[in-house]
Amino acid sequence: MGKYFFNETDIRSAWEHVLCAFWQRYPNPYSTHVLTEDVVFREVTPDNCLLSRRLLTKTNRLPRWAERIFPGNLSRSVYIIEDSIVDPNNRRLTTLTWNLNHSKLMMVVERCVFHGERERPVWTHLTREAWISSGVFGLSRPIQEFGLSRFRSNQMKAMKGLEHALSKLHISAAQSHHGDAPKDSSEKAKNMTSPSSSQKPQEYV
Numbered sequence: 001m002g003k004y005f006f007n008e009t010d011i012r013s014a015w016e017h018v019l020c021a022f023w024q025r026y027p028n029p030y031s032t033h034v035l036t037e038d039v040v041f042r043e044v045t046p047d048n049c050l051l052s053r054r055l056l057t058k059t060n061r062l063p064r065w066a067e068r069i070f071p072g073n074l075s076r077s078v079y080i081i082e083d084s085i086v087d088p089n090n091r092r093l094t095t096l097t098w099n100l101n102h103s104k105l106m107m108v109v110e111r112c113v114f115h116g117e118r119e120r121p122v123w124t125h126l127t128r129e130a131w132i133s134s135g136v137f138g139l140s141r142p143i144q145e146f147g148l149s150r151f152r153s154n155q156m157k158a159m160k161g162l163e164h165a166l167s168k169l170h171i172s173a174a175q176s177h178h179g180d181a182p183k184d185s186s187e188k189a190k191n192m193t194s195p196s197s198s199q200k201p202q203e204y205v
Contacts, residue, residue, distance in 0.1 A: 002133035003148045007155065011124040013166050015091045015116025018124045021165035022093065022114070028161040033059045033154070035077065050086040055079060060102065078102055091116030104135040106147045128155060 011018055026034050034056060041053040060078040079100040086093050093114040099107060110130045117125060130151055134143040 002131055003144045005128070005130040005132070005148060005151060005155075007128045009126050009159075011114075011126055011162075011166075012122070013124060014122050015093075015114065015124045017166060017169060018114055018116075018162070019086065019093055021162055021169055024169070025158075025161050025165040028164045030157040030160040030164060033157075035059065048088060050084075050088075052082075052084045052086075054082045054084075056082055056097075091118070106132065106134045106143050108132050108147060108151060110151075130155075 013021075025031070026037055036055075036057040038055045039052065040055050041051070043051045045051060056079070058078050058080060060076050080097055081100060082095060082097045084093065084095045093112075095112045096109070098109045108130060110128070112129075113127045115125045115127070117123065132144050132147040132151060134140040134147070136143055
């Protein structure tokens with residue numbers, strides 16, 4: 001059956017800012033497992049949507065118990081395809097990612113929707129889903145459990161990385177408008193980009 005992950009949260013930043021930060025989130029100190037990113041395809045559709053495909057390379061460290069089972073020459077890198085659609089008219093960014101190699105060992109498909117609600121212009125609602133499966137006979141369940149645990153950890157790092165990129169954007173904007181940014185500008189930026197304190201992220205597995 002595989003494992004299913006669902007999470008939603010609010011980001012205290014306008015959708016346009018989140019969109020800019022999304023494209024500038026690597027490198028960051030929270031996503032050191034992301035090694036490379038390359039644009040494979042990009043196109044603007046007649047209805048003004050931006051379609052992109054990127055290839056990401058990430059580290060692929062196996063758990064200790066798996067290292068005893070799988071061959072030592074198994075690639076320590078995983079190649080990820082990230083398809084995205086930017087719909088500026090509806091203020092929506094939708095991404096779909098999946099791994100190209102090691103798919104029999106474990107396949108992870110992730111779908112994210114960043115939605116800017118016009119009723120709340122300074123907030124962005126994020127919905128994240130993931131499907132984790134394994135085709136290894138007799139070991140699929142522990143592999144899927146490991147994949148789910150790693151995905152939880154990595155998605156938390158991804159959020160911190162996005163907030164880091166947002167903070168840099170806000171600080172850069174403050175510097176361009178006021179010359180030298182005030183001493184507490186980084187703290188203000190952090191407050192602007194953190195998820196809502198009144199609404200805890202909802203997660204279902």
